[in-house]
Amino acid sequence: MPQGASRTDSDTCPGGRVCRRHAAGEDPAKRDQILQGAMKEFLEKGFDGASMNEICRAAGVSKGTLYVYFEDKLDLFVALVARERQAIFAGFDALLKGDLPLEDKLTRFGQRLASTICTDHVIQWQRTIAGIVDRMPELGARFYEAAAQRTHDDLNALLRRERAAGRLDVPDPERASAQFIELTVAGIWRARLFGKRRTDPEPDEIEASVASAVQVFMAAYGRTSG
Amino acid sequence: MPQGASRTDSDTCPGGRVCRRHAAGEDPAKRDQILQGAMKEFLEKGFDGASMNEICRAAGVSKGTLYVYFEDKLDLFVALVARERQAIFAGFDALLKGDLPLEDKLTRFGQRLASTICTDHVIQWQRTIAGIVDRMPELGARFYEAAAQRTHDDLNALLRRERAAGRLDVPDPERASAQFIELTVAGIWRARLFGKRRTDPEPDEIEASVASAVQVFMAAYGRTSG
DNA sequence: GCTTTATCGAACCGGTCGGTTCGATTAAAT
DNA sequence: ATTTAATCGAACCGACCGGTTCGATAAAGC
Numbered sequence: 001m002p003q004g005a006s007r008t009d010s011d012t013c014p015g016g017r018v019c020r021r022h023a024a025g026e027d028p029a030k031r032d033q034i035l036q037g038a039m040k041e042f043l044e045k046g047f048d049g050a051s052m053n054e055i056c057r058a059a060g061v062s063k064g065t066l067y068v069y070f071e072d073k074l075d076l077f078v079a080l081v082a083r084e085r086q087a088i089f090a091g092f093d094a095l096l097k098g099d100l101p102l103e104d105k106l107t108r109f110g111q112r113l114a115s116t117i118c119t120d121h122v123i124q125w126q127r128t129i130a131g132i133v134d135r136m137p138e139l140g141a142r143f144y145e146a147a148a149q150r151t152h153d154d155l156n157a158l159l160r161r162e163r164a165a166g167r168l169d170v171p172d173p174e175r176a177s178a179q180f181i182e183l184t185v186a187g188i189w190r191a192r193l194f195g196k197r198r199t200d201p202e203p204d205e206i207e208a209s210v211a212s213a214v215q216v217f218m219a220a221y222g223r224t225s226g
Numbered sequence: 227m228p229q230g231a232s233r234t235d236s237d238t239c240p241g242g243r244v245c246r247r248h249a250a251g252e253d254p255a256k257r258d259q260i261l262q263g264a265m266k267e268f269l270e271k272g273f274d275g276a277s278m279n280e281i282c283r284a285a286g287v288s289k290g291t292l293y294v295y296f297e298d299k300l301d302l303f304v305a306l307v308a309r310e311r312q313a314i315f316a317g318f319d320a321l322l323k324g325d326l327p328l329e330d331k332l333t334r335f336g337q338r339l340a341s342t343i344c345t346d347h348v349i350q351w352q353r354t355i356a357g358i359v360d361r362m363p364e365l366g367a368r369f370y371e372a373a374a375q376r377t378h379d380d381l382n383a384l385l386r387r388e389r390a391a392g393r394l395d396v397p398d399p400e401r402a403s404a405q406f407i408e409l410t411v412a413g414i415w416r417a418r419l420f421g422k423r424r425t426d427p428e429p430d431e432i433e434a435s436v437a438s439a440v441q442v443f444m445a446a447y448g449r450t451s452g
Numbered sequence: 453g454c455t456t457t458a459t460c461g462a463a464c465c466g467g468t469c470g471g472t473t474c475g476a477t478t479a480a481a482t
Numbered sequence: 483a484t485t486t487a488a489t490c491g492a493a494c495c496g497a498c499c500g501g502t503t504c505g506a507t508a509a510a511g512c
Contacts, residue, residue: 027488030489043360044360044361045274045360045361046272046274046357046358046360046361048271048272048274048275049274049361051468051469051470052469052470052471053468053469053470061489061490062489062490062491062492063471063472063490063491063492064472064473064474064489064490064491064492065488065489065490065491067471067472068488068489072470072471073470073471124360126356127356127357127359127360128357129420130352130353130356130357130419130420131272131353131354131356131357131358132272132357133353133419133420133421134269134270134271134272134350134353134421135270135271135272135275137421137424138421140420140421140422141420141421141422143420144416144417144420144421144422145422148416148417148420148422149417149422152413172438174413175412175413175435175438178412178413179409179412179413179438179439179442181412182408182409182411182412182413182416183405183408183409185408186401186404186405186407186408187378187400187401187404187405187408190370190374190408191370191374191375193356193359194355194356194359194366194367194369194370194374195359195360195363195364195366195367195370196366196367196370196371196374196375198363209401212398212401212405213405215446216405216442216443216445216446216447217442219445219446220441220442220445220446221442253458256458256459277498277499277500278499278500278501279498279499279500287459287460288459288460288461288462289460289461289462289501289502290459290460290461290462290502290503290504291458291459291460293501293502294458294459298500298501299500299501
């Protein structure tokens with residue numbers, strides 16, 4: 001097994017010139033490698049169930065090195081959550097822009113959202129986070145904000161625009177956007193979270209669920225029903 | 227601190243007569259006492275985070291005694307989940323019977339459901355269960371069945387009856403009942419689960435949310451819109 | 453009274469935990 | 483070729499884990 005600093009990215013030496021060796025604990029590739037191993041462990045065993053020794057093994061990194069990159073177990077976990085938090089929910093806002101008809105926008109947004117949050121990987125994250133919310137409430141809240149609340153806010157803004165344009169009759173856009181989000185994954189997400197359903201929903205199931213969600217939503221809030 | 231078998235329930239002795247002393251590990255009051263302490267620990271720390279020593283302390287029971295009543299940590303946890311599972315969701319079906327108008331039934335059912343599953347205690351249970359679903363999927367599935375799925379099925383049956391009576395235009399009652407359930411807690415439950423909101427919702431918020439849910443539901447599926 | 457026995461409580465088991473240390477290794481920099 | 487230092491890896495720390503054992507205690511049954 002190779003030792004010494006791995007050379008996968010360039011950096012600057014004290015002399016100011018480009019060099020190929022990283023300072024201790026500053027090789028981003030090694031950092032990712034550790035995070036990857038940690039993710040496997042944390043998602044499988046939860047925060048308490050995961051062991052630092054196992055994380056080292058899974059990451060292919062010595063314990064000494066790991067503790068150069070991260071202060072302790074909590075530090076590692078927090079860094080990992082922060083990374084995944086934004087990786088999962090990047091690019092959602094773009095789906096609500098453009099000048100498609102409202103139904104199409106909702107459908108596109110709903111499909112992306114529903115399929116994303118019902119994925120095995122994301123479901124595992126949600127379980128892991130939920131499991132430690134009691135002892136780390138701020139971490140859970142931040143995860144929620146980056147995920148549910150951000151998409152919620154984006155949708156909320158769209159609904160207000162549509163209302164202002166007279167195409168929607170929404171007394172409470174805040175509530176309506178929350179309702180739409182829940183509708184898209186009705187009957188699926190919760191069953192996934194609690195392990196009643198153990199495989200990703202098929203794309204056509206997502207499509208059907210979102211189509212029904214759009215239909216119900218428009219029936220309730222559309223100005224011209226149909 | 228008193229020792230010896232506590233005398234809170236009657237039992238039968240080998241002779242067949244009523245006696246006041248329980249066989250080892252068969253005092254239901256002591257059993258409850260253990261379960262109570264275990265609940266506190268498991269809900270606060272999760273399955274892995276909870277320690278058997280702490281559970282003993284919290285329950286006011288010696289470790290030796292605890293292991294007379296339960297085989298091991300998992301056995302205790304499973305017994306506890308089984309007890310709570312049915313304690314939480316008892317009596318929901320009754321709310322859907324009688325001859326009230328559909329809207330009233332939905333409202334009553336929705337309010338009870340929403341306020342129940344957003345309670346601190348129930349939220350903590352959901353977090354704890356979700357946290358170990360990966361390693362104990364059957365336990366999570368059974369929890370889901372007793373909770374979400376049972377209420378879901380009850381509602382489903384009601385919708386089919388209403389459709390048969392011509393008072394509802396539901397193409398897919400299965401989906402519609404899931405949608406209604408999600409609508410009642412839209413924007414609340416998820417925020418509670420992830421610790422974004424840390425207190426029980428006020429009754430009037432529940433009422434407003436359920437009222438909106440009924441409205442949306444009836445707009446989408448009611449035969450006479452209004 | 454005496455016997456029975458459920459419970460207590462503390463010591464103990466082997467194992468693993470998170471975290472630390474430090475000499476050996478090895479590759480980059482010069 | 484030599485120096486430098488990031489990483490390795492194994493041993494080690496004290497603490498605690500889940501689980502077991504067993505003599506002491508005290509209440510119930512006779």
